Amino acid sequence: MTARILAAALLGLAPWVALAAPNAAEGKKLVEASKCETCHHNKTQGDAKAVYLRKDRKVTSMAQLKTQVARCNTELNLSLFPEDEEHIVVFLNDTYYKFAAQ
Numbered sequence: 001m002t003a004r005i006l007a008a009a010l011l012g013l014a015p016w017v018a019l020a021a022p023n024a025a026e027g028k029k030l031v032e033a034s035k036c037e038t039c040h041h042n043k044t045q046g047d048a049k050a051v052y053l054r055k056d057r058k059v060t061s062m063a064q065l066k067t068q069v070a071r072c073n074t075e076l077n078l079s080l081f082p083e084d085e086e087h088i089v090v091f092l093n094d095t096y097y098k099f100a101a102q
C-alpha cells in the first residue's frame with residue numbers, strides 16, 4: 001500500500017522534474033505574469049523591451065543578467081522561485097542579450 005502511494009507520488013513528480021530544466025517558453029510566461037515589462041515600460045517611457053536593449057544597459061554578462069533578475073525579483077517582492085529566475089534568464093538571454101551560455 002505504502003509502496004503504491006510512493007510510486008504514484010514519484011510518477012506525479014516526473015513531469016515536474018522534466019519542466020525544471022531552464023526553459024525560455026516558461027520564462028516568457030513568467031515575465032508576462034510578473035508584469036516585468038509594465039514596470040520597465042514606465043522606466044523607459046517607450047518600448048517595454050528597451051530596458052534590455054538600451055545603449056547604457058546595466059547587464060553586460062550572463063552573471064550580471066542572473067544578478068539583475070534576482071534583484072528585480074527580491075527588491076520588488078515578486079516571489080519567484082529560483083527555478084523561475086532561471087527560466088527568465090534563459091528567455092531574456094535567448095531573446096535580447098545573446099550571451100554565450102555558461
Ligand code: HEC
Pocket residue numbers: 030031034035036037039040043051052053056057058059060065068069072073076078080088092
Ligand atoms: C516595479 C518595477 C520593476 C519590475 C516589476 C521589474 N523590474 Fe526589472 N528593472 C526595473 C528598473 C527600474 C530597472 C533599471 C535599473 C537601472 O537602470 O539601474 C530594471 C532593470 C532590469 C534589467 C536590466 C536591464 C539592463 O540594463 O540590461 C533586467 C534584466 C530586469 N530588470 C529584469 C526584470 C525581470 C525579469 C522582472 C520580472 C520578473 C523585472 N525586471 C521586474 C524595475 C522593475
